[in-house]
Amino acid sequence: xxxxxxxxxxxxxxxxxxxxxxxxxxxxxxxxxxxxxxxxxxxxxxxxxxxxxxxxxxxxxxxxxxxxxxxxxxxxxxxxxxxxxxxxxxxxxxxxxxxxxxxxxxxxxxxxxxxxxxxxxxxxxxxxxxxxxxxxxxxxxxxxxxxxxxxxxxxxxxxxxxxxxxxxxxxxxxxxxx
Numbered sequence: 001x002x003x004x005x006x007x008x009x010x011x012x013x014x015x016x017x018x019x020x021x022x023x024x025x026x027x028x029x030x031x032x033x034x035x036x037x038x039x040x041x042x043x044x045x046x047x048x049x050x051x052x053x054x055x056x057x058x059x060x061x062x063x064x065x066x067x068x069x070x071x072x073x074x075x076x077x078x079x080x081x082x083x084x085x086x087x088x089x090x091x092x093x094x095x096x097x098x099x100x101x102x103x104x105x106x107x108x109x110x111x112x113x114x115x116x117x118x119x120x121x122x123x124x125x126x127x128x129x130x131x132x133x134x135x136x137x138x139x140x141x142x143x144x145x146x147x148x149x150x151x152x153x154x155x156x157x158x159x160x161x162x163x164x165x166x167x168x169x170x171x172x173x174x175x176x177x178x
Contacts, residue, residue, distance in 0.1 A: 004145040004155055005138075006049045012040040015103045016051050022099045023055065026073045030065045032057050037120040038106070039141075042127045045134050046141070048152075051105040054120055058112040063087070066109055073097060075107065086116030123167050126174040133170050140166065 016036040023034060038052025039045050057063055067077055067087075074095030078088040089107040091100060110117035127134045140163055148154035 001150055004048055004150050004152060005046050005141050008044050008046050009040075009049065010043075012047075012049070012051060015105075016041070016053065018099050019051060019053060019103055019105055022073070022097060023053075026069045027055070027066065030057075030069060031059070031062055032066060033112075035121065037108075037124050039127075039137075041124050042134060044131075045127060046138050049104065051103060052120075053105055053107050054117060055107070055109045056112050056117060057109065060111075063109065063111075070107075070109075074100065083116045085111040085114035119167070119171060122171045122174040126170040130170075137163070137166065 013036070020034050020036075033056040035041075035054045035056065036051065037054050038050075039047030040049070040051050055066060057066060067089075070089050071077070071092075072095075074092050074097055075089040076092045078090050080086055081088050087109040089109060108116070108120075110120070127137060141159065144158050144162060145155055148158055
């Protein structure tokens with residue numbers, strides 16, 4: 001049985017950069033920023049080998065331009081999935097791209113200053129700076145994966161229920177540092 005959580009792989013940064021390059025090409029002429037977020041963006045943190053990416057925009061009108069550009073390269077808009085101002089995009093399985101179809105990733109489009117974006121960036125930055133938090137978070141993820149017998153869907157559900165409090169605590173600490 002394949003383990004959900006994999007040892008940290010420095011190639012995750014290369015994978016992010018390849019995806020970013022493909023996205024940059026598609027988003028030419030649009031004002032945006034791209035951030036590598038999630039566990040694969042934190043050096044020395046074991047993770048599910050899925051690259052999490054935020055495309056950040058500042059003006060409401062920009063969202064439609066980004067959405068159209070992403071649809072043109074084979075994504076579809078999957079709504080905010082319950083998190084306002086954090087829109088989810090998934091591969092459509094029709095339009096092909098050698099990079100975007102070969103590297104597992106989650107793609108979000110977030111309004112600058114939104115709560116979802118802030119949560120992504122503050123938790124990433126705190127985990128990068130604090131070894132104790134990285135180790136505790138990693139241990140929690142391994143325990144959840146074992147508890148659900150490496151089932152990806154059950155893992156996501158249980159992680160949402162159990163890890164959010166920890167993430168909220170480190171976000172609060174990070175906010176207080178600023």
